[in-house]
Amino acid sequence: MAVAAAESRTVHSLQHNWLVRLFDYKPFLIFLCLLPAAGFLLVFLSYPLGLGIWLAFTDTRIGRVGHFIGFENFVSLWHDQVFITSVWNTLLYTGVATFGKFALGLWLALLLNNHLPFKSLLRAIILIPWIVPTVLSAIAFWWIYDPQFSIISYVLVDVLGWRDTYIDFLGQPWPARFSLMAANIWRGIPFVAISLLAGLQTISPSLYEAAMLDGANSWQRFRHVTLPMLMPILAVVLTFSVLFTFTDFQLVYAITRGGPVNATHLMATLAFQRGIPGGQLGEGAAIAVAMIPFLVMATLFSYYGLSRRKWQQGEDND
Numbered sequence: 001m002a003v004a005a006a007e008s009r010t011v012h013s014l015q016h017n018w019l020v021r022l023f024d025y026k027p028f029l030i031f032l033c034l035l036p037a038a039g040f041l042l043v044f045l046s047y048p049l050g051l052g053i054w055l056a057f058t059d060t061r062i063g064r065v066g067h068f069i070g071f072e073n074f075v076s077l078w079h080d081q082v083f084i085t086s087v088w089n090t091l092l093y094t095g096v097a098t099f100g101k102f103a104l105g106l107w108l109a110l111l112l113n114n115h116l117p118f119k120s121l122l123r124a125i126i127l128i129p130w131i132v133p134t135v136l137s138a139i140a141f142w143w144i145y146d147p148q149f150s151i152i153s154y155v156l157v158d159v160l161g162w163r164d165t166y167i168d169f170l171g172q173p174w175p176a177r178f179s180l181m182a183a184n185i186w187r188g189i190p191f192v193a194i195s196l197l198a199g200l201q202t203i204s205p206s207l208y209e210a211a212m213l214d215g216a217n218s219w220q221r222f223r224h225v226t227l228p229m230l231m232p233i234l235a236v237v238l239t240f241s242v243l244f245t246f247t248d249f250q251l252v253y254a255i256t257r258g259g260p261v262n263a264t265h266l267m268a269t270l271a272f273q274r275g276i277p278g279g280q281l282g283e284g285a286a287i288a289v290a291m292i293p294f295l296v297m298a299t300l301f302s303y304y305g306l307s308r309r310k311w312q313q314g315e316d317n318d
Helices: 002-024 026-056 072-078 081-112 119-126 134-144 151-159 173-200 205-213 218-246 250-255 267-275 281-289 292-306
Strands: none
Touching (some): 002 026, 026 281, 072 281, 081 119, 081 218, 081 267, 119 173, 134 151, 134 173, 173 218, 173 250, 205 218, 267 281
């Protein structure tokens, strides 16, 4: 009896020691800690992405199982004028809105980096456009751009007398496009400004003092001190801004729904319209998949921008 009890304790001790050694093994702990995040990404990111890519090569419709048709969806889109217009709109929308957000956001960040009264309050106020729900922003701009009750048209016609008729912002293609860009710039400025302000505050004041001793003016200090030191942050913020703008859906769909006559459709809104209300899941997925190369290029730009951090640390760039 005593021998059996001793053997049982020995077996239990060996099992316990094995578990202790396993949990003391660093690679196993890393795998164990990353497992929940990996599972989350697999379920909510990898599976939808894979399913979307598969649907892009099928003729799936809502309520009907599709069949593999190869590149037919992409060939059809290549000859679809609405899709070509949406690609052009997306590139124009992303380029103009990103430039506007960065120009105004950088100027605002430089302004807030100075010693101003109520600086903390100003930073909180600047964040309001970013934290307000997109639908509320869209409703506000819908009123601003209304052909009958627009505050802009009221000021230009009834107050200043510069025009005789109200502007139909959303009823014509080009005014509608630029109206959406203005709304996106207004909403995106806070993200750029606060992010760049955080980067500006990491730059040592001694660098500016040394530049001033060398006789550098304000433009030279910005060009040779601020801009190079801010470049890694600029690359990251620019990448996120491009990704957010390129894939913008809510603002555009809530204000114009792609109108007038499909003139303001972006690739994201067109993919939704074809896939969900139109019922053509395969074609909608193909439009969404066509966005991937642009997003990959933006991500690669961020990678090469981040490599400049080695220059700041006194190392050579790869």
